[in-house]
Amino acid sequence: MIVVVNGKETELRDGQTLLELLEARDIPADGVVAELNRSIVPGADFGKTVLNDGDHLEVLRFVGGG
Amino acid sequence: MTKDILTIGGLELTSRLFTGTGKYRDDSLIPGVCEASGSQVITVALRRVDLESGTGNVMDFIPRHMRLLPNTSGARTADEAVRIARLARAMGCGDWIKIEVISDNRYLLPDGYETAKATEILANEGFVVLPYINPDLYVARSLVDAGAAAVMPLGAPIGTNRGIRTREMVRILIEEIDLPIVVDAGIGRPSEACEAMEMGADACLVNTAIATADDPAMMARAFGRAVRAGREAFLSGPGARAGMAVASSPLTGFLDAGTAA
Amino acid sequence: MSFYATCTEWMNAGLDERLAAMTETDVRRALGASNPGPLDLLAMLSPAATPHLETMARKASGLTLRHFGRTIHLFTPLYLSNFCTNHCVYCGFNSNNRIPRSQLTMEQVEAEARAIAATGLKNLLILTGDCRAKAGPDYLRDCVAVLRRHFPSVCIEIYAMEEAEYAALAAEGVDGMTMFQETYDEKLYPSLHPRGPKSDFRFRLDAPERACRAGMRVVNIGALLGLSDWRHDAFLTGLHAAWLMERHPEADIATSLPRMRPHVGAYQPATVVSDRDLVQVLLALRIFRPRLGITISTREAPAFRENLLPLGVTRMSAGVSTAVGGHAKSDGDGESVGQFEISDGRSVDEMCAVLRKHGYQPVFKDWEPIFADRGAA
Numbered sequence: 001m002i003v004v005v006n007g008k009e010t011e012l013r014d015g016q017t018l019l020e021l022l023e024a025r026d027i028p029a030d031g032v033v034a035e036l037n038r039s040i041v042p043g044a045d046f047g048k049t050v051l052n053d054g055d056h057l058e059v060l061r062f063v064g065g066g
Numbered sequence: 067m068t069k070d071i072l073t074i075g076g077l078e079l080t081s082r083l084f085t086g087t088g089k090y091r092d093d094s095l096i097p098g099v100c101e102a103s104g105s106q107v108i109t110v111a112l113r114r115v116d117l118e119s120g121t122g123n124v125m126d127f128i129p130r131h132m133r134l135l136p137n138t139s140g141a142r143t144a145d146e147a148v149r150i151a152r153l154a155r156a157m158g159c160g161d162w163i164k165i166e167v168i169s170d171n172r173y174l175l176p177d178g179y180e181t182a183k184a185t186e187i188l189a190n191e192g193f194v195v196l197p198y199i200n201p202d203l204y205v206a207r208s209l210v211d212a213g214a215a216a217v218m219p220l221g222a223p224i225g226t227n228r229g230i231r232t233r234e235m236v237r238i239l240i241e242e243i244d245l246p247i248v249v250d251a252g253i254g255r256p257s258e259a260c261e262a263m264e265m266g267a268d269a270c271l272v273n274t275a276i277a278t279a280d281d282p283a284m285m286a287r288a289f290g291r292a293v294r295a296g297r298e299a300f301l302s303g304p305g306a307r308a309g310m311a312v313a314s315s316p317l318t319g320f321l322d323a324g325t326a327a
Numbered sequence: 328m329s330f331y332a333t334c335t336e337w338m339n340a341g342l343d344e345r346l347a348a349m350t351e352t353d354v355r356r357a358l359g360a361s362n363p364g365p366l367d368l369l370a371m372l373s374p375a376a377t378p379h380l381e382t383m384a385r386k387a388s389g390l391t392l393r394h395f396g397r398t399i400h401l402f403t404p405l406y407l408s409n410f411c412t413n414h415c416v417y418c419g420f421n422s423n424n425r426i427p428r429s430q431l432t433m434e435q436v437e438a439e440a441r442a443i444a445a446t447g448l449k450n451l452l453i454l455t456g457d458c459r460a461k462a463g464p465d466y467l468r469d470c471v472a473v474l475r476r477h478f479p480s481v482c483i484e485i486y487a488m489e490e491a492e493y494a495a496l497a498a499e500g501v502d503g504m505t506m507f508q509e510t511y512d513e514k515l516y517p518s519l520h521p522r523g524p525k526s527d528f529r530f531r532l533d534a535p536e537r538a539c540r541a542g543m544r545v546v547n548i549g550a551l552l553g554l555s556d557w558r559h560d561a562f563l564t565g566l567h568a569a570w571l572m573e574r575h576p577e578a579d580i581a582t583s584l585p586r587m588r589p590h591v592g593a594y595q596p597a598t599v600v601s602d603r604d605l606v607q608v609l610l611a612l613r614i615f616r617p618r619l620g621i622t623i624s625t626r627e628a629p630a631f632r633e634n635l636l637p638l639g640v641t642r643m644s645a646g647v648s649t650a651v652g653g654h655a656k657s658d659g660d661g662e663s664v665g666q667f668e669i670s671d672g673r674s675v676d677e678m679c680a681v682l683r684k685h686g687y688q689p690v691f692k693d694w695e696p697i698f699a700d701r702g703a704a
């Protein structure tokens with residue numbers, strides 16, 4: 001399936017969860033916030049949030065800023 | 067003397083210098099800056115995670131006691147600012163938010179109208195909202211009505227390091243607006259932060275000038291002291307510049323001349 | 328919101344002790360302040376400031392020039408009615424006084440309007456006693472309708488009204504209101520205003536705020552200096568003005584500085600306000616709020632009024648009569664008694680000549696609404 005992750009079309013395994021996607025890329029889940037199809041996903045729900053074909057996912061974190 | 071406390075969103079601050087986390091050559095300099103400046107409030111931005119190459123996490127360098135002030139940089143409209151603010155709160159680091167709505171990338175001047183819209187929405191959602199604005203009295207008043215917790219007027223356009231170019235306008239906000247006034251942007255030198263505080267600003271936000279110094283920690287200490295000095299000068303109330311002695315009395319002499327009463 | 332809380336807080340804050348404790352350093356600080364606060368005003372009104380009037384005058388003079396230029400706004404009062412149900416012990420219209428009472432008919436209002444308009448004046452201040460049965464809101468509206476044909480600016484100095492009543496008059500074309508609290512001393516107030524609607528201290532205190540909310544463009548307040556301690560009343564006048572300015576930036580807030588004059592009744596002032604005292608009040612208020620309009624009335628003597636010109640005065644009355652319908656004098660009614668005696672009886676022409684001689688431009692009209700239709704939105 002194709003999921004748009006941070007604006008980029010990404011090929012993902014069917015049924016993959018948000019948590020699995022982060023872990024596969026070594027991104028600590030407690031350091032990010034996610035927005036799936038414009039709705040915020042609480043950190044506790046990352047593991048049970050199954051991604052679907054055509055989803056729009058944003059994964060963000062804090063960076064330096066003034 | 068009683069302690070000089072700045073209260074924003076129910077939080078009591080003893081330091082009136084806010085710092086930032088942007089533009090450091092190495093984020094590991096941040097803890098030293100926090101310590102040397104005495105600052106208790108620090109800004110961060112929210113960005114997309116780079117999924118290909120993991121990079122260091124700025125949060126690892128921010129001391130636990132600091133109040134995090136995420137900004138909405140990147141937002142071009144009120145809607146985008148609201149969206150970023152909600153995401154920032156979902157990070158679980160409190161509900162402070164610096165609203166920054168900029169759609170003109172040449173001058174990087176904030177859009178007061180969109181900022182006020184975003185402020186109202188977020189204040190209603192319980193955010194502690196600190197909007198970044200041009201020092202415009204009407205915008206500031208609309209922010210008061212919208213429920214802002216403080217107002218952050220710019221001293222000069224972002225990144226220009228030109229000092230308090232908007233002096234007279236900021237002064238009007240200080241006089242007229244009953245919210246804490248935090249001068250943000252434009253402050254390039256400690257003397258300029260000091261000047262803002264002498265004028266009666268409640269706090270200053272300084273990022274670039276510290277982050278880009280050769281020795282950020284030393285510069286941070288200098289800013290901390292300058293802000294305190296300016297604050298003390300303001301509190302102590304500077305005396306009249308002209309002396310009180312006046313030799314002749316051209317304006318009130320008639321009172322002594324025995325004119326008919 | 329009401330100014331009442333601020334008023335009582337300060338009146339109970341030990342003003343006498345604070346005034347006595349002020350030092351030259353406090354005065355110096357007040358004069359150096361970029362945005363003077365209440366304590367700065369108090370310092371400038373304190374005995375410690377009295378030796379420094381010339382320094383204050385220089386500052387006040389510069390501020391006045393900067394904010395108002397070399398202009399003086401001229402207006403004249405028109406007494407519509409002297410029926411009054413109040414018993415203000417210091418007033419000649421007090422209902423205890425056996426004086427001839429009268430009220431202008433619309434024909435007389437028209438005649439007065441013509442006589443005054445012929446002098447060139449554009450700003451009229453209409454006054455009545457406090458008697459709704461005689462000079463009620465409807466009567467006033469009718470008068471305003473007549474007067475607005477002759478004057479672009481009509482202001483009222485009448486009994487305290489409800490906000491809706493002010494709004495109705497504003498819709499009719501009234502653009503300013505004057506309301507003197509007389510004294511801010513709530514404890515003393517009842518003895519000066521024993522009976523009648525005016526005995527309601529709070530209703531009167533909140534009247535300027537109601538007028539602002541109703542859309543009056545100029546709101547003029549003041550205390551009758553001499554009724555109580557003049558320093559207290561001048562201080563509270565300044566705070567009241569600042570309070571209104573803060574909440575109603577759309578309105579021009581102004582103050583008058585009347586002091587007690589002899590009149591028909593037997594009442595004599597509690598304290599004497601000397602020329603020096605009055606100058607101190609004027610200077611302190613000017614420095615406290617540089618944009619505050621300040622009126623000196625014809626209660627003051629000609630030479631004294633002229634001396635005050637550079638110190639902060641922005642408005643003056645001219646061609647004044649304080650008797651009902653005293654401008655047209657067509658009916659040969661010599662009976663009419665004035666509310667108080669005036670010291671400066673100069674005509675409008677004479678006042679203009681005097682102002683020009685001192686380098687000031689007399690201004691008859693400084694604004695007019697662009698939109699004729701000013702009905703409530």
Ligand code: SF4
Binds near residue numbers: 413418
């Ligand atoms: S001051 Fe006014 S209310 Fe009082 S008696 Fe005189 S006219 Fe009447």
